[in-house]
Amino acid sequence: MSPAPANAFGPPKPLHAAFGWITLLFFVFTQAYAVATSPADALMGHLQKIMYVHVPSAWVEFAAFGVVLLSSLYFLWKEDERADLLAAASAEVGSVFCGLTLVQGMIWGRPTWGVWWTWDARLTSTLVLFLIFVGYLALRSFVEDPHRRGQWSAAVGIIGAINVPIVWMSVKWWRTMHQIQSNPRSLSPEYLRGLLLNLAAFTLITAWFIWRRYEAARYERAAEHVSQAAALGGYDG
Amino acid sequence: MNKKTKWGALAAVGVLVIAFGWLIYGGLDSNVVYFLTPKELAAKGEKGFDVPVRLGGQVKPGSVKWDEKALDLSFAVTDGTGEIAVHSHGAPPQMFKDGQGVVVEGRYGRDLVFQSTSLMVKHSNEYKAPAKGERPAEMYKSLMKSQGT
Numbered sequence: 349m350s351p352a353p354a355n356a357f358g359p360p361k362p363l364h365a366a367f368g369w370i371t372l373l374f375f376v377f378t379q380a381y382a383v384a385t386s387p388a389d390a391l392m393g394h395l396q397k398i399m400y401v402h403v404p405s406a407w408v409e410f411a412a413f414g415v416v417l418l419s420s421l422y423f424l425w426k427e428d429e430r431a432d433l434l435a436a437a438s439a440e441v442g443s444v445f446c447g448l449t450l451v452q453g454m455i456w457g458r459p460t461w462g463v464w465w466t467w468d469a470r471l472t473s474t475l476v477l478f479l480i481f482v483g484y485l486a487l488r489s490f491v492e493d494p495h496r497r498g499q500w501s502a503a504v505g506i507i508g509a510i511n512v513p514i515v516w517m518s519v520k521w522w523r524t525m526h527q528i529q530s531n532p533r534s535l536s537p538e539y540l541r542g543l544l545l546n547l548a549a550f551t552l553i554t555a556w557f558i559w560r561r562y563e564a565a566r567y568e569r570a571a572e573h574v575s576q577a578a579a580l581g582g583y584d585g
Numbered sequence: 586m587n588k589k590t591k592w593g594a595l596a597a598v599g600v601l602v603i604a605f606g607w608l609i610y611g612g613l614d615s616n617v618v619y620f621l622t623p624k625e626l627a628a629k630g631e632k633g634f635d636v637p638v639r640l641g642g643q644v645k646p647g648s649v650k651w652d653e654k655a656l657d658l659s660f661a662v663t664d665g666t667g668e669i670a671v672h673s674h675g676a677p678p679q680m681f682k683d684g685q686g687v688v689v690e691g692r693y694g695r696d697l698v699f700q701s702t703s704l705m706v707k708h709s710n711e712y713k714a715p716a717k718g719e720r721p722a723e724m725y726k727s728l729m730k731s732q733g734t
Contacts, residue, residue, distance in 0.1 A: 522618070523619045
């Protein structure tokens, strides 16, 4: 294993930074566009605007946990530690957006439903998903041996990701307080445009977060290898 | 890791996944019914009375009676085939109106009135701007006012 690259803790490369800035500007634009162009909803008024963060947060949370599933499977199959690090990075970002989805949903639910929280299948399964991935991140910090950490967390990551289709389908399989997914027919075009743009912006931001987190994890791992080798007295780099 | 342990690990993951899925979601279909429709609650007969339960359906148009002074609200919940009278205390959420989907928590009394302890308004997956001349906030106000005694 080679030591960490010289720029290990340096700023991102120019191209990376450009992608980050463009993504951030695009996100600011899509939020402003969505809020500015959509009229108040017939029933809930401007509360409807929460849709532009709640729905995209839920979508990127699902996508991030999907990346956890694929990279965990790849890690168990090929033993490639980069796959383990990608899974960890995605799990972290996915957990943040899962937490945001829950909080945004509660903020919407209080004035709309009349309650902050209710134990229906959608809310409960989303909370279970969140807790599993919080557990996943805790597990990673408890296990010292990187190889074992990778295997154990891959198992938890796969089990956790199985939940994603359950959360998605919960509103169709069971009677829930939460409404089923909106579609182009149930959503007026003036809301749909803003929502689609924000889905794109959130996807880019999530890709950027996972990418940066993955890079940092590579450096962390390289440092880990160095200190391990040093502890064994065998490292002469 | 050699081939044998690799398959062993995969099998262990498979067993875990199935066990986990069964534990959390097994029987959810039959046990965790979030709410009953009026027809289902009525069909329970004796077993439906005086137990904590959730009832869901639409507010029957024209059934809302609101007493502003006593903060007393009565209305009927219908699913198109059956209906159950509901009594609750306190002002309902802003989106409460005729025909709106609602879920109430409480107990169904032997006097055939559902005593609600919590009233929730269900939102559909439809989002549209109000039609010309429609003032949503005032619809709520006028509903609550016209029913006042």
